[in-house]
Amino acid sequence: MVLSNIDVKNSMLLIVDLQELLAPAIKDFPNILKSTLQLSQAAIIHDIPALITEQYVKGLGETNQQIKNMLPDAAYFHKTYFSACAEPGFVDKLKSHDKKQVVVVGTEAHVCVLQTCLDLIENGFEVIVVHDGIGSRNPQHKNLAVEQLRQAGAVIS
Template identity: 40%
Template sequence: MLMRAEQSNLLIIDVQERLAPVMSDPRRVIRGCGLLMRAAQRLEVPVIASEQYPQGIGPTIFDLREWLPPEGAVAKLHFSCADEPALLDRLTAGRRRQVVLAGIEAHICVLQSALGLKEKGFDPFVVTDASASRRPENETAAWERLRQAGIPTVTVEMVLFEWLRAAGTPAFKELVGLVK
């Protein structure tokens, strides 16, 4: 199953000021999420972002704030975005069934969100090189569990090129420079 821009939502999970710096590779996550958010904006893919208990963990990290939707991120207490009514409302508003997920922590909020969204009838894809946990072994366990559940794990470039679908377009010319 291919990811299609016109059928996708991008869900950025909990890439926050006090949480991101303690991940196993925070720059990889921030770079990957930034690339996805810029591509989504250019290709008119709705971007939805969550913040786990922002009063304690802080807002979305500064590097990504400019790419947040005008309505901002949705605060949550549930680990799974699928259990937060405000997030589900945003995901169902456009009637898009594909959800590309990235963020932190891979083995907690990203994993539970992907599993929960699949249960609710969405087609989730988890971007491994834009997601992380504090410990690499937790990331590895998350990727294995997702695969066992039939949820595809993908990379930033896989998402970008599947959303683009063809070379030579103005969008391709603009976005290909982001990955080179």
């Protein structure tokens, strides 16, 4: 797949599992949140659709409140699978926007972010992973995920 530059008219923002109770365990979470809020602001300015996933809300809490406040109209998906694409209706919702690029931030990089991005690529989307916007409890896990994502065809930005 030939990847093009990020096109605000052809992109979506996907925020994967940036949840309150998981945040303290994630290495460098304050910087991940900062990057996510900056991208969220850009999404608002450029009218880019935002989608937010939440994994096991009962145990991991809801999405970070600052993100929720900034993106009150985002589409939310509660999930039980590591890949959001495995959840009924998720891929259909993405396709309904008729955009090919998905800019991704979230946690954990080596589990839910990785599995979701691999499935997005398989579904024909161009995936742009924001390096400063993803994280894991163990930094080495993030590094391994980034390498695997790059090999699979994602752009690491």
